[in-house]
Amino acid sequence: MSEIYLDHAATTPISAPVLAELTKQYQKTFGNPSTLYQLGRAANQVLEASRHVMAASINAQDSEIVFTSGGTESDNTAIIRTAEARQDLGKHLITTAIEHEAVLKPMHYLEQHGYRVTYLPVDEHGTIRMADLEAALDDETTLVSIMSVNNEVGSMMPIHEIGELLQDHQAWFHTDAVQAYGLEDIDVERDHIDLLSTSAHKLYGPKLLGFLYRRADLKFPSYIMGGDQEDKRRAGTQNVPAIAGFATAVQQLPSAKKQELRERFRGFRDQILTRFADQEITVYVNGPEAGAGSPHVLNLWFPGTSTYVLQNNLDLDGIAVSGGSACTAGNLEPSHVLTAMFGKDSPRLNESIRVSFGKYTTAAEIDQFVTTTSKIIHRLAERRRH
Numbered sequence: 042m043s044e045i046y047l048d049h050a051a052t053t054p055i056s057a058p059v060l061a062e063l064t065k066q067y068q069k070t071f072g073n074p075s076t077l078y079q080l081g082r083a084a085n086q087v088l089e090a091s092r093h094v095m096a097a098s099i100n101a102q103d104s105e106i107v108f109t110s111g112g113t114e115s116d117n118t119a120i121i122r123t124a125e126a127r128q129d130l131g132k133h134l135i136t137t138a139i140e141h142e143a144v145l146k147p148m149h150y151l152e153q154h155g156y157r158v159t160y161l162p163v164d165e166h167g168t169i170r171m172a173d174l175e176a177a178l179d180d181e182t183t184l185v186s187i188m189s190v191n192n193e194v195g196s197m198m199p200i201h202e203i204g205e206l207l208q209d210h211q212a213w214f215h216t217d218a219v220q221a222y223g224l225e226d227i228d229v230e231r232d233h234i235d236l237l238s239t240s241a242h243k244l245y246g247p248k249l250l251g252f253l254y255r256r257a258d259l260k261f262p263s264y265i266m267g268g269d270q271e272d273k274r275r276a277g278t279q280n281v282p283a284i285a286g287f288a289t290a291v292q293q294l295p296s297a298k299k300q301e302l303r304e305r306f307r308g309f310r311d312q313i314l315t316r317f318a319d320q321e322i323t324v325y326v327n328g329p330e331a332g333a334g335s336p337h338v339l340n341l342w343f344p345g346t347s348t349y350v351l352q353n354n355l356d357l358d359g360i361a362v363s364g365g366s367a368c369t370a371g372n373l374e375p376s377h378v379l380t381a382m383f384g385k386d387s388p389r390l391n392e393s394i395r396v397s398f399g400k401y402t403t404a405a406e407i408d409q410f411v412t413t414t415s416k417i418i419h420r421l422a423e424r425r426r427h
Contacts, residue, residue, distance in 0.1 A: 045360045045406045049243075049399035050192050050220060050338050055286075056245035062289040063247065066282035074279055075270060084281045091281075091288035095252055098291050099237065100228045107253045107274045108284055112219040115238035115253035116143040116186075118264035118275075119215045123184045123236070124151050126261035130211060131181025132156045135174065137198070138381035139163055140188055143238075144217055145377075148186075157181075163381050166329045167196030175206065182212045189221035193378040193395055194328030195338030197225075204233030213259065219243055219251075223294050224302060224337055229254055245400070246290035247283040306336035306398045309407050313339065313396070316408065320415035327379060327393055340379075342393045345425075346418050352394055354417045360410055363395040 046054070055063075066087065072080030074088045089103070096103045109115045124134060136148055138160045148158045159177045161169045169187065178185075185207060187198050200216060207214045215236035218227060223244030229237060237254040241247055255274065267276030294302075310331065317324045327340040343351065348364045355362055364376075375390035383389050396410070 045409055047396045047398065047402065047406070047410060048361050048363045049402070050395065050397035051363055052242050052248070053245045053399050054401065055247065056290060056293060058293055059246055059286045059290045063282050063286040066285045070281050070285070072281075074281055075268070087285050088279055088281050091284045094288040094291050098227070099222075099254060100230050101254050102257060104272070105229075105254055105257050107255055107271050108279055109251050109253050109275055110249050111242070111251040112141075112217065112238050112240035113143040114264070115240075115251050116141070116215075116217055117147050118253055119236040119238060119255075120144065120147040120184065120186055121151065122261040122264050123213055123215070123259075124156055127183040127213075128156075131179075131183050133159070133179060133181040133183065135159045135161065135177050135182060135185045135187075135212070137161045137163060137169055137187055139167060139191055139193070139196075139378040140186070141192055141217055141219070144186055144188070161187075163196070165382050166333065167191050167194045167327075167378065167382050168329070169198060171199060171202055171206070174203065178206075178210060178212065182210065184215060185212050186215040186217070188217040188219075189227070190218075190225065190335040190338075191328075191378060192220045192338070193376060194340045194382070195220075195334040195336070196329045197221075197334050200234070201232045208233055220335065220338070223291070224299055225335060226296060226299065229256070235259060241283070241287040241290060244290050244294060246287045250280060250283050250287055252287075302400055303336050305402075307332070309398050309402065309404070310336060310339050312404060312407050313341075313411055316411040317415065320411065322415050322418055325389075327382065327389055337398045339396045339398075340393055341396060342389045343414075343418060344388065344392060346392055346421060348391055348393055350421065351414070351417060354421075355394075355410075355413065358413050358417075360413055362410075363397070364393075 070084050070087050072084040074085035092106045093103050095106045136144055152158050161173050163169055189200055190197050204214055213235040216234055217238045219240045222239040235256045240251040263274050263276055265276045270276055323344055325342045327342050328334055352364050379390050
């Protein structure tokens, strides 16, 4: 039985060019980039060439890219260190109710240490209202942290409008772009972004790696203490081969390829909804309307069918989908994202699955997913009748 993988929002398979680059670099570039002899200089050249690729991908300066262990560390660094460094200006932070746990938990930590956090609500499509953000801003707000694309429903936040609004405010603007980077076009100058988090494994690169974009004029101490790597902004010897692989992954997704992927994924969405209608399956989309969100994530509500039961039956048939965020997969609590969108009493919370597409997903796999899911739902409905 071949596996059909439809959980690319959780992680992506490493691509062949990335694997080839990793293998090459692990064999030849093992020197410590902080050393001054030839092997170290060679490693540093690879490191800085990779940094340039990352910077160019978001219209940043090379010096504004800080390599980290991934999105979680980048989020924690941006939020906690900003709050601590700017507490003399105020102790108020703003985020949304549907952020990833890598943002929400640092916010909760800061609340326990005397900070005030506003969690903006979202509408039924998973988007904030700019009026709510404007109303929440005050003279003590030092950071606004709002994700670019939601990992469970694919809603896209008004990043440009947020950046414009904050131009006349002291608050720095951080965005968790883990789900957006590699698929959506990002320009930190155009959108007035001060801090931005990414993760390599979401775009066919290695795990345990990402970067934090940190605008050049922002001042706060390193989050990881130790050596003076990353211009004293992140201690620890850099994993140069993995960083080179990350750069290769980024180069594999130029703007034209991103647009092509977005169009393919929109086609998959239409294919799924049309085929379920053909199979007489009642299904609703949790999230943005067609064309309004990031097309690689599709969250589906099947009324009357348990998330847990459906997900496990699909797994038995070799189809991998998610019941929500992979980072909270072991948690039996309902999705905080769907709760924020529909309320804690909505049946959608326990009757929905997330399907997410990648560049290796095929139309044949989508058809097989719909066919298998339809059979499972019809079978479960028949059992309930008897």
